[in-house]
Amino acid sequence: MRFFNTEGPVRPDIHYSVSPLQRWDLEEILTLIGREKYFLLHAPRQTGKTSCLLALAEQLNHDGRYQAVYANLEIAQAAREDVALAMTGIVQTIAAAATRQLGDTGVESLATSVLRDRAATVALGQFLERWCAASPRPLVLLLDKVDALIGDTLISLLRQLRAGYPQRPERFPQTVVLCGVRDLRDYRIHASSEREVITGGSAFNIKAKSLRLGDFDAADVRALLHQHTEETGQVFTPEAIEQVWTLTQGQPWLVNALAYETCFERRAGRDRSRAIDRAMIDQAKETLILNRVTHLDQLADKLREPRVRRVIEPMLAGTALGEVPIDDLQYLLDLGLCRMNNGQGLTIANPIYREVLPRMLAFTPQASLPQITPSWLNPDGSLNPDRLLTAFLAFWRQHGQAMLGSAPYHEIAPHLVLMAFLHRVINGGGTLEREYAIGSGRMDLCLRYGAVTLGMELKVWRDGRPDPLDEGLAQLDGYLDGLGLDTGWLVIFDRRADQPPIEARTTYTEARSPQGRSLVVVRA
Structure with missing residues (x-):
């Protein structure tokens, strides 16, 4: 076979x-x-x-x-x-x-x-x-x-x-x-x-x-997956095929790795009478990332190189690239880490890479986290967003300043520490998805845990810039629209000089968005 x-x-x-x-x-x-x-x-x-x-x-x-x-x-x-x-x-x-x-x-x-x-x-x-x-x-x-x-x-x-x-x-x-x-x-x-x-x-x-040599196109992906169906009789649902394409954008190794993990490694996928659905593809994606397979690990290792950092750090922060040497940009294109997206400029090559990069950068802060009691869970094991907010504020006031030094990219250190905390929260029982882009001025996070989906937007208040509150509320509206949510968090990290200590300035308030959503605004 x-x-x-x-x-x-x-x-x-x-x-x-x-x-x-x-x-x-x-x-x-x-x-x-x-x-x-x-x-x-x-x-x-x-x-x-x-x-x-x-x-x-x-x-x-x-x-x-x-x-x-x-x-x-x-x-x-x-x-x-x-x-x-x-x-x-x-x-x-x-x-x-x-x-x-x-x-x-x-x-x-x-x-x-x-x-x-x-x-x-x-x-x-x-x-x-x-x-x-x-x-x-x-x-x-x-x-x-x-x-x-x-x-x-x-x-x-x-x-x-x-x-x-x-x-x-x-x-x-x-x-x-x-x-x-x-x-x-x-x-x-x-x-x-x-x-x-x-x-x-x-x-x-x-x-x-x-x-x-280019990546697979969508027809190549369908044809490759169909060979498995012809040989074994096991079908991929249309949604599963579409998700393979969406997650990989045709990167050949990723396409094969997702399919192999789904059809040959996972017990459910080895049942040839069972169709491969989208949920199984998503589970395989998580397994590849969590196992730090060689392909993804080698890619993430490039993050240590200065010419990679000069491009990836502003992308994660949502700021402009500035005067980045052309050869640095070409290097990331040649590596396949980034691609030029028509009408959108430079982007991460595919959603799996987009997930891997910040997750790998948050690994050291995550390893540095102190012991945290999971007070954010209800007695039945479900996630309680109000308790999660209380736990995060307590964690940030006590450990935020010390933890910032463990983050490898200074410009996005608060983002990485927050993501490290949230990974401790989900701890294999949920997922944390990220969206970011050059010049967007933000990073968006979507935490899914059981029946709870929580959308967050991260903003940074820098010296010489106005308070990003109003812009953040409007941007969070757009993000929550896409998730189909009525509530969410806007987290503003104050990185201006001469501010009070983190434990003194970390607060939260409730605010109304331009579209009328009731939002939580965290200032940290």
């Missing part, structure tokens, strides 16, 4: 899959190869780049016009900027791949000879030149994980390819495809230990094009 793939390249014999060669313009690829072009393929991690390269190599070798070899250069990353060690690894990796994929037993002997007789800075070029000169068909070389290389090692690779370029296709590869997470902006290659540019010119100005 096939299953949804979440590890490594797709194997159609054991995985449900969207045909890799249908995910890009194959005619364009073949045209570039036919014209002897060198080009780039880039996309975020775990989107199917390797599967596409392997499928392309297989098709090219099957057609018989070219000989194609796929090689993963990640092994050379451990060499860092030791060019001799890295180039030895690269040449040996390509030779071993050719032996496996083409059955050419002489390539490894050739590699050994070249590495013995040539300097590392020319070994790759000499190896490719001698190999291509002796080959009966033009070589198409597909090099994966190129962006794992750094500094002098990367420069050496690119310059050796550029030096041999004029000799193609008789004495050098007809086409070289470089693949990685980022587009290769070679004029910004940096050393590993310093951030200064170490190459003044273009090390790979022979590239013809830079192609980006």
Whole structure:
């Protein structure tokens, strides 16, 4: 029985899959190869780049016009900027791949000879030149994980390819495809230990094009899920299919992970007579986030990088980006962490990522929380919003100031501490959803616990700005409209200088919104 793939390249014999060669313009690829072009393929991690390269190599070798070899250069990353060690690894990796994929037993002997007789800075070029000169068909070389290389090692690779370029296709590869997470902006290659540019010119100005592998579209998602139905008879309801698309926006790993968790890990989903519904997809999403699966954990780890923080922190705070370097924005787009949304500018790429980022940032404050008695529950275990308000005010007055220092992003420290508190409240018995965007001036939270749904809006009062009360009341009206609620909380964090201590200024009042809702206004 096939299953949804979440590890490594797709194997159609054991995985449900969207045909890799249908995910890009194959005619364009073949045209570039036919014209002897060198080009780039880039996309975020775990989107199917390797599967596409392997499928392309297989098709090219099957057609018989070219000989194609796929090689993963990640092994050379451990060499860092030791060019001799890295180039030895690269040449040996390509030779071993050719032996496996083409059955050419002489390539490894050739590699050994070249590495013995040539300097590392020319070994790759000499190896490719001698190999291509002796080959009966033009070589198409597909090099994966190129962006794992750094500094002098990367420069050496690119310059050796550029030096041999004029000799193609008789004495050098007809086409070289470089693949990685980022587009290769070679004029910004940096050393590993310093951030200064170490190459003044273009090390790979022979590239013809830079192609980006996109996510699944909605039809791809439906087709992938339908393969499970065809194989097992288990159907996905239309609402479940729509929710998979909504939560993932077609990110391939997320689509497969949600489906695998639902259909193969959860007991209810393993009952093939039971339809997969929206609630099961939502439960699977929560499980993936709570388990900190590798894909999401690696993504969240990027939050520590200064160039990521410069973009994500104002997004979470709802403020303008300011003078953020273009390369920082492009970095987040290349990572797949953000996307450009037509008419809305830069946004988080999908709702799952949007949920993961603040949750991960709130993890340290949550771990730092003191022991809190759950006084917010009724005797029957249901959530009492009035008691929750009393508990939060008591917690904030006693611990708020000390807890702010545990938050990793200073500008949104109050938000993170509040979210940490609310995660202690739900403690696996509910959910906390978040909405935020650049320039919105707020973050919205929706706490769901049993039959209770509580909408909150978080605002910050900063120096030189007017009291955000009126704006917040109007914005909260709009948020509660979408949730179908008549009441909610407006929480205003006063971050102005020279204010009284938190325990003295933390209060709450009741207010009427422009649409007539009875709201709680917390000033903290």
